[in-house]
Every structure is written in structure tokens, then in C-alpha cells.
Amino acid sequence: MKSFDNEEVLRGVDLTVNRGEVVVVIGPSGSGKSTLLRCLIGLNDITSGEVWIEDDNFTNEVPVSIAARRKMGFVFQHFNLFPNLSVLDNITLSPIKNKIQTVTEAKTIAMELLKKVKLEDKINSAVSSLSGGEKQRIAIARALALSPEIMLFDEPTSALDPETVKxxxxxxxxxxxxxxxxxxxxxxxxxxxxxxDKVIFMDDGQILEVNSPDKLFNRPQNQRTKDFLNKIIYM
Structure with missing residues (x-):
């Protein structure tokens, strides 16, 4: 459970994500989707219950360990880059500061990641000079810099124009x-x-339905899921 000022934002959440699985979370705004991700990586403390990341678990009394957090990369809706730093410095800051990689290693990895997101020519550019789509690609590269085992994406395209979403x-x-x-x-x-691999529908801080994409989108079992999809897909 997660509460803010005695208001329950997440309740009764029971979720398992298997290794190699892609889980997509959908639902109306304010349903607790982003809070769920932030609780998984420890950006928000949970109020009760526990979170397991492989063999590491944390509660409201035991914070997420550094080892568990490093297994996860997080991509924010609004990028959360450092606007006063260059593209290279944004990607290498954490690995170097936390002594996970040497300066040379961090720069080499950064260049490899920038090639993957097709922005190697922006390596020395100021982040403030980039478009929204470029900033999000840099944010993805930064999240991958520590070689995470799990990637969390919080509405990664909602702040972008339609041309860059694809x-x-x-x-x-x-x-x-x-x-x-x-x-x-x-x-x-x-x-x-x-x-x-599976889709989760959330509303009012709860997981109301979990199913394969085919079943959830074409044969939803929960009436609230049906109502949501009818408005989103068939409006």
C-alpha cells in the first residue's frame, strides 16, 4: 500500500514480473500507475507491504538497497536530465560519481549507447539545445549506462510530439x-x-485485471476495463 497524507494511492497491489517479461500498465490518469513504478525502484517509500527485486526485499522500514536499485533503470515522462550539463556528462555522471566505472569506461559506454539511440553526434551538445525526442533518447541511454537488468518506463512518449513518438x-x-x-x-x-507479454489495467489505486494483450484488449473480464477501452479505443 502507498498513501500520501492519509490518502491511499495504491492498495491491495499484488504483482509478479518474471525475468525477460514485458509488462505494460494501462489505466486512466490518477489511477496509481506512475506511483507503482516509483515504489518499485524506491523513489517513493511504500506505506505497507513489501517489494522484492530478485533476492532483495524492502518495506516501509527497510529501504531499497543500492544493489537492488542498480538493477533497475528508470525513464521519466519529463526526461529529468540535467539541463546545465552536456549529453555526455548526463550519461556518465552517475557511473563516475558512484565509482562504478572509470572515466574512460563511462565515456566508452556512453558513446556505444548514443550510437544505439542514433545521437552520437550530440555527445558534446548541451541538453538544453535538444528537442523533446532527443532528450528522451538521451534519458534512455542514461538509464542503460549502468547495465540494468530491469527497465521501468513512466509514460515515455506522453511529453513528445506525434512525429517523435514512433x-x-x-x-x-x-x-x-x-x-x-x-x-x-x-x-x-x-x-x-x-x-x-501481459497487460495490467489499473484504476483507483488497484490492479483490476491482468491478462495477455489479446484477452485484455479483445475479451476484457472486468467491467471497468471494458468501459475504459471503449472510451479510449472506440471513441
Missing amino acids: DILNIIKKLSDTGMTMVIVTHEMSFAKEIA
């Missing part, structure tokens, strides 16, 4: 093809159908 979704799709474990919050329903 580029970001293609990058995420290529990551899924490598077997990366992922939890993705998104409003892109066609993308969810294509990429997900």
Missing part, C-alpha cells in the same frame, strides 16, 4: 527484443498490444 517506441521495442525485463506505463494502446 522513434522512442522503436527504441523500446529493440530493447524488448534483447530479452530485457521491462515494466512500461503507457497510453499507446497499439504499442501495448504489440510489445507486452
